Amino acid sequence: MKKTYVFPGQGxxxxxxxxxxxxxxPALTKKADKILGYSIKELCLENPNDQLNHTQYTQPALYVVNALSYQKKIKDGEKQPDFLAGHSLGEYNALQVSGVFSFESGLKLVxxxxxxxxxxxxxxxxxxxxSSEEKILEILKNANLTTIDIANLNASSQIVISGLKEDIDKAHPFFEKADIMFIPLNTSGAFHSRYMKEAAxxxxxxxxxxxxxKPKIDVVANVTGKPYVHGNVAQHLIDQLSNSVRWSESMTYLLHQGEMEFEELGVGDVLTKLMGYIKRxxxxxxxEQTGKKAETNQKKRSQAAPGSSKKAAKPVKKNKSVTKKVKQKKLSDPTKLVEQWNEVYPVGTRVISDFYENELETRSEAIILFGHRAAVYIKGYNGYFDLKEVKPVQRS
Structure with missing residues (x-):
């Protein structure tokens, strides 16, 4: 069994x-304070003036906590992983662990x-x-919003787009019309898009x-979905600012390397949840590929068998009643989900989502959206969230 450590990024x-x-x-904490010019411990534990949600503070804070989390693993006797990867900012932690640069050099870059x-x-x-990348690009093209880029290919079920705020706002109704869930994110910049070229x-x-x-452990790059080599580190880090984070592709590459265990270090479990979708x-x-290969081999054997050309095999008939029952079951699921939600959670329920750090609040009862999707309206965000994408806050 091989092992990959993954490090989360902003958010x-x-x-x-x-x-x-x-x-x-304490030694690494002291080094961080000296480089940053402020107390990293105070920033993370007290969050003065809500600084943790400001990019210039968020990134160093996550980098340090991610780095210390790895140090804790090693101190506790864990062996080094076989592969490393990090989402956006988290990639700097992966490179630091791999020996591409020191803790201090990485923090200065971040x-x-x-x-x-x-x-x-x-x-x-x-x-x-x-929705798929192809479908998203098609919708943007038809809406004359090709000014918007694909920022994060997190999983087949979660893709992030990036652009000017006015264009993102214009795009919203086009996705709703196409029956696609669209959740605006609380960011001030169009990260991982053409609008970061100047910063890059x-x-x-x-x-x-x-x-x-030279990396001592293979680090899978966001911009290519393949491992870094010594000569392309600088260019990949520059390109990463204005190019898509190909996270799903990166994780798929690792799954191709054989039986793999993934462990998320640092803060939260966003990447762990994404890994569930990617593995699925x-x-x-x-x-599907195995099935197609078996079908092709069966055809070859049939064609090679004596007398195979005289009588073709009869196609297997589908059991219509079974198919119908399956479809009916799928359609009833969101209805049951809505009923169960409304029985337990009133309007004004506090919820959390992987897309936001702060708690959110429902503004409506759950409903069936577009005829088949269980959703609830979220206060302050002018839109419905899929019930599968929110989780009620448990109060002690």
């Missing part, structure tokens, strides 16, 4: 993260990256659920001053 931050780690690793990205204004992003150009000047070493799609694809 996973929360007040109190790394609480037990700063005092356990500090500069966060400062440059925080300067991007008037941008917006949105998560598009249960500035970042390049800084990156070129950094020395990179991967298993489905493998089964």
């Amino acid at each position: 996973s931050q929360r007040k109190g993260m790394g609480e037990t780690l700063f005092d356990e690793f 500090k500069k990256r966060g400062e440059l990205m925080s300067q991007a204004k008037n941008g917006g992003m949105a998560a598009v659920l249960n 150009a500035e970042f390049e000047k800084f990156v070129k001053k950094t020395r990179f070493y 799609d991967y298993t489905k694809t493998v089964r």
Whole structure:
């Protein structure tokens, strides 16, 4: 069994993260304070002036907590992984663990990256659920919104788009009309899009001053979905700012490497949840390919068998009654989900979502949207969220 450590990126931050780690690793914490010019422990545990949600603070904070989480693993006797990967900002942690640069050099890169990205204004992003990249691009083209880019290919059921905020707002009704769930994200910049080219150009000047070493452990790159090699580290980090994060492709590459265990280090479990979707799609694809291969081999054997040309095999008839029952069951699921939700959770229920750090609040009862989707209206976000994408807050 091989093992991959994955590190989360922006969006996973929360007040109190790394609480037990700063005092356990005082030397690294002190180095971080010196580089950043402020107390990383205070930032993460107290979140003064809501700074954790500002990009220039979010990125260094996550980098440090992710790095200390790995140090804790090693200190506790865990062996090094076979592969590494990180989502956007998290990729810097993967590279640091692989020995491409030191903790200090990585933090300096992340500090500069966060400062440059925080300067991007008037941008917006949105998560598009249960749609393909091809379908999303088709909708944007038909809506004359080709100014919007694909930012994150997180899983087949979760893709993030990025562009000017006014264009993201214009896109919303086109996706609703196509019966596709569209969730605006709380960001100020159009990250991982063409609108980050200026920031990438500035970042390049800084990156070129950094020395990179050959990876000791394979790190799968966001921009290619394949492992880094020594000569392309700088360019990949520059390109990452304005190109898609190909997370699903990266994880699929790792699944192709044999039996693989994935463990998320750092803050939260966003990548762990995504891995569930990716594994499901991967298993489905493998089964389909195996089935097609078996069918092809069967045809070859039939054609080679004596007398096979005289009598063709009869096609297998589908059991219509069974098919009908399955379809009816699928259609009844969202109805039952809505009924169960409304029995337990009143309007005003506090919920959480993988797409937001803060708690949200429902503004309506759950309903059947588009005739088959269980959804609830969320206060302050002008839109319905799929019930499968929100979770009620449990109060003690």
